Amino acid sequence: MKTLRILFAKELNAILASPIGYTVSAVFLLVLGYTFSLTLFTTKVANLQYILHQMYVLSILLVPVLTMRSFAEERRSETLELLLTAPVGELSIVLAKYAATLTLVLGMFAASLLYALILDRYGEPDWGPIYAGYLALMLHASLLVAVGLLMSSLTENQVVAAALSIGTFLMLWFADSVSYLLPPPFDSVAINLSLIGHFKPMVSGSVFLSDVGYFVTASMLALFLATWGLAQR
Template identity: 50%
Template structure:
């Protein structure tokens, strides 16, 4: 447990000492703040549904930048072999990197809570959809980070790792648009792989076990595959 805590602290320190983390947080908050302010004054409705869908898109664009270096840089700098020979398991290594990356996602979500606070200050919003929206974004972020970790573990090139994970995210974002063209039961299977289909209920205030299970399954599967990829090294 102590070695895992040391490893987690090392990964979190490395992530938050990088300017990329602060650039991503700044850009994220500026874009979301502008969108929130503009939409609030145009619609005059105390709702964050539009913000959640925009966060959904921004997370897909920023998650590859967060995860691309986690394993690819270690492999490029020849430090991954040293890490794998340390008295910690591959599972501990993957979990430490996963939790460190998730900590940045959590910080971004916490900071964006200022928008919900503004709604509560100026109006009387329904907090049910706000709670479910943030819960959905947390699950969605975990699935993205897990996928990004797997991409980073498969290559020594950070750019390639980012492009792989971004391509997967975009494909799973729009796949439901093509799934309806397939014959049954393939159409249902393909549509159920869509990230947007499973996130949409959270944004509008509904939580279904099937959607929670989907994001948890993606997260656990990608982490397991990442562990397997490290074990083969």
């Protein structure tokens, strides 16, 4: 546990020392603030559903920028081999990078809670869907970061890692849209793999164990594959 804490602190310091994290956070909050203001003044309704969906889309586009350096940069600079020869396990390395990146993403989400407080100050929002929506965003972010780390572990090129992550996210996003083209039982598999299909009910305030299980299971699978890939080096 002590080793994991040390690695986590190292990875978090590396993220905070890089301008990438601040740039991504600034873009995220600026776009979200613009959307929130436009939506609020247009609809005059105390509802965050559109903003939560906007955060869903922005995270798909921006998380790959945060995860692309995780392993790709270390492989390119040949520091990954030094790290793997240190007396630390592959799982600790993966979990430390995962926790550090996820901390930044959740910090961005936490900053957006200001919009919910504004709605509560000047209106009467329904807090049930808001709580469920932020739970969905946390689970969504955990999956995106895990998959992003997996893709970064496959290549030493950061651009390729980002492209692989975005491609995977988009395929998961639109998985259910091609289900009608597939024969049984593959059509059901495509529907169950749909990212938006598991995210949308939670944002509406309906939290199902199957949706939570999807994000948790997929995240654990991605982290396992990333750890297994490192162990094979």
